[in-house]
Amino acid sequence: MGRNIRLRHLPPRITTGAYILHSGLGKWGGDEQTAGYIHSMASEAIPPIKQVPAPQFLKVLAAAEIGLGAALLLPVIPTRLAGLGLSAFSGSLLAMYLRTPSMRKPGSIWPSQKGIGVSKDIWMLGIGLSFLIDSNKGPMRGHPVGKKGPA
Numbered sequence: 001m002g003r004n005i006r007l008r009h010l011p012p013r014i015t016t017g018a019y020i021l022h023s024g025l026g027k028w029g030g031d032e033q034t035a036g037y038i039h040s041m042a043s044e045a046i047p048p049i050k051q052v053p054a055p056q057f058l059k060v061l062a063a064a065e066i067g068l069g070a071a072l073l074l075p076v077i078p079t080r081l082a083g084l085g086l087s088a089f090s091g092s093l094l095a096m097y098l099r100t101p102s103m104r105k106p107g108s109i110w111p112s113q114k115g116i117g118v119s120k121d122i123w124m125l126g127i128g129l130s131f132l133i134d135s136n137k138g139p140m141r142g143h144p145v146g147k148k149g150p151a
Helices: 007-028 032-045 047-051 054-073 079-099 122-134
Strands: none
Touching (some): 007 079, 032 054, 032 079, 054 079, 079 122
16 A cells, blocks of 8 residues: 555545445446537636537546546555545535535525535535645644644
């Protein structure tokens, strides 16, 4: 196991890694209809995506999910790097959620029926950020908040 991975990192790395890897593998063989749906959802939030053909976008997204899922599952990848990838990925999903009005109840941050699936990705952001905080090289690493540990 990598020198930077702690036993407490394994459960969230395994669960998020397996989930994201499975999602990417499912998208890899996606048909035109799936590509069109995912592409339209993403391009509604991020207009420049409209310039990328839907099947190509789906392949890139699938490859990113497969890579991130594998990075989380492989213990040779440092937790800090895996946390950075997970935070960026989940942050982009949440940005899409916040930029797509139909995913939220009118005048609210709370999800509509359409947005429930994406809004739940906030748990991945929490895990990614906790990996970044926990792997910080500062003097408080691995110690309770406010308590200074050994340098």
